[in-house]
Amino acid sequence: MFAPFMVNAWIVATLVAIVAGAVGFFVVLRGSAFVAHAIPNGSFAGAAGATLLGVNVLFGLGVCSLGGALGISALTKRGRSDVATALTLAFLLALGALFLSLGGGYAPAVYSLLFGEVLGISVSQLVPTVVLCLVSLAALALIYRPLLLNSALPESAPSSRVELAFLLVIALATTMTVPVVGTTLIFSLLIGPAATARAFVSRPGVAILVAICIALVIVWVAIGASYLSGWPVGFFVGSLSAVAYATGRAYSALASR
Numbered sequence: 001m002f003a004p005f006m007v008n009a010w011i012v013a014t015l016v017a018i019v020a021g022a023v024g025f026f027v028v029l030r031g032s033a034f035v036a037h038a039i040p041n042g043s044f045a046g047a048a049g050a051t052l053l054g055v056n057v058l059f060g061l062g063v064c065s066l067g068g069a070l071g072i073s074a075l076t077k078r079g080r081s082d083v084a085t086a087l088t089l090a091f092l093l094a095l096g097a098l099f100l101s102l103g104g105g106y107a108p109a110v111y112s113l114l115f116g117e118v119l120g121i122s123v124s125q126l127v128p129t130v131v132l133c134l135v136s137l138a139a140l141a142l143i144y145r146p147l148l149l150n151s152a153l154p155e156s157a158p159s160s161r162v163e164l165a166f167l168l169v170i171a172l173a174t175t176m177t178v179p180v181v182g183t184t185l186i187f188s189l190l191i192g193p194a195a196t197a198r199a200f201v202s203r204p205g206v207a208i209l210v211a212i213c214i215a216l217v218i219v220w221v222a223i224g225a226s227y228l229s230g231w232p233v234g235f236f237v238g239s240l241s242a243v244a245y246a247t248g249r250a251y252s253a254l255a256s257r
Helices: 004-030 033-053 057-076 081-102 107-115 123-142 144-152 159-181 186-200 204-229 233-256
Strands: none
Touching (some): 004 123, 057 123, 144 159
């Protein structure tokens, strides 16, 4: 489990947990679970296109994630947010279906993009992932105060600029987390730890730290379980996130009594 080839897996999973816990707090606070689901699933089109062209998957994920974030932002200005998100997701999924039909011989790569393949992280993916992690955290720190204010009191801060900035942060987080947990279960890592943390604490800074700690435990246990069982990491991430959230809800129910 701690062989040299596993070092990359532990490093990347730790970085992913930190970013997912921090970004996920605002996803839960703002009620943006649909967006956190749509951008990763839409980014699959970019990953499939990158695989088809033989370029780095992170590049395709980044292009499609950012494009999806910009599309949602632009359409939201002219209509409802949920409709804009749904339309953007539908378009990206259509592109993904096209790329899959053109590259039918990439089944293993497609499977890893859907369900994650942290045990197969290569050295070439490590450096871009570290860079994306630093950029994501720096961007989140830069907009932290206006984002927190806008999330708690939407009428107190410029909504469109803050929303666009947050969508871009989600896109960056998506780009680095999809190779680990896959597009189908990435939102569980964004939602589960953060929602659990909010059930235990109410202060934003403390809740973010608790969410990061929960996300770290989830991905570390998931890696170990995946290594021993051979099952996808995404399965364990999703299951543990659900268990953590159920525990948080049970605690809230008992505390309210």
